[in-house]
Amino acid sequence: xxxxxxxxxxxxxxxxxxxxxxxxxxxxxxxxxxxxxxxxxxxxxxxxxxxxxxxxxxxxxxxxxxxxxxxxxxxxxxxxxxxxxxxxxxxxxxxxxxxxxxxxxxxxxxxxxxxxxxxxxxxxxxxxxxxxxxxxxxxxxxxxxxxxxxxxxxxxxxxxxxxxxxxxxxxxxxxx
Numbered sequence: 001x002x003x004x005x006x007x008x009x010x011x012x013x014x015x016x017x018x019x020x021x022x023x024x025x026x027x028x029x030x031x032x033x034x035x036x037x038x039x040x041x042x043x044x045x046x047x048x049x050x051x052x053x054x055x056x057x058x059x060x061x062x063x064x065x066x067x068x069x070x071x072x073x074x075x076x077x078x079x080x081x082x083x084x085x086x087x088x089x090x091x092x093x094x095x096x097x098x099x100x101x102x103x104x105x106x107x108x109x110x111x112x113x114x115x116x117x118x119x120x121x122x123x124x125x126x127x128x129x130x131x132x133x134x135x136x137x138x139x140x141x142x143x144x145x146x147x148x149x150x151x152x153x154x155x156x157x158x159x160x161x162x163x164x165x166x167x168x169x170x171x172x173x174x175x176x
Contacts, residue, residue: 005017006061006067006069007075008069008111008112008115010107010110010111010114011107011108011110011111012073012107013071013072013073013104013107013108013111014072014073014074014075015069015070015071015072015082015108015111015112016069016070016072016075017057017058017061017068017069017070018054018057018058018068018069018070018078018081019054020054022054022070022078023047023050023051023054024050025077025078026045026050026053026054026078027045027046027047027049027050028096029078029079029080029081029094029096030045030049030050030053030094031043031044031045031046032045032096032097034097035094036158038130038133038136039092039094040157040158041053043158057083064086065085065086065087066083066084066085066086066087067083067084067086068081068083069081069082069083069108069112071093071095071104071105071108073104079095079096079099079102079104080093080094080095080096080099080104080105080108081093081094082105082108082109082111082112083112084112084115084116084120084125086120086122088126089116089122089124089125089126090125090126090127090128091109091112091113091116091125091126091127092127092128093105093108093109093112093139095108100135103142105136105139106139106142106143109127109139109140109143109145110143110144113125113143113144113169117169117171122171123170123171124168124169124170124171125168125169126148126166126167126168126169127140127145127166127167127168128153128164128165128166128167129164129165129167130162130163130164130165131152131163131165137167140167143169144169145167145168145169146167146168146169147165147166147167147168148165148166148167148168150166152164152165152166153166
């Protein structure tokens with residue numbers, strides 16, 4: 001089990017672990033109508049939710065299950081999050097509304113995908129995206145993901161039922 005702080009630097013980004021200094025910015029980033037609609041995150045996302053999320057992310061990393069990293073350009077100011085679930089091989093990402101349009105999600109996804117293949121030894125990583133989430137589909141395509149042959153998964157969360165399509169990225173010879 002690796003307990004050293006994880007910091008990934010690539011594609012003009014510094015991905016780092018969340019800290020208690022980030023609680024206010026987590027609230028700002030995650031208490032968003034689009035985030036609430038597309039993710040299982042609590043809504044409204046207040047101070048208690050931020051603290052609970054931080055503790056959950058820390059426990060998940062210690063248990064070697066998930067890695068939650070703040071997306072930054074400078075190693076300090078969080079602009080979003082990218083996470084890797086080592087068990088399922090899935091990656092997720094959120095970029096704060098004020099920071100969209102800067103290709104942060106695509107760059108963070110590329111960085112985490114490279115980490116998943118090289119450091120976590122996952123030959124295949126996936127994204128689960130709703131068919132009408134066109135911005136996320138554009139991010140997936142730009143990071144080299146392709147639709148998989150898997151059947152859509154039907155999910156019910158927060159009182160709505162929707163389908164998730166699986167997108168995949170496979171490690172190929174000569175690429176890390």
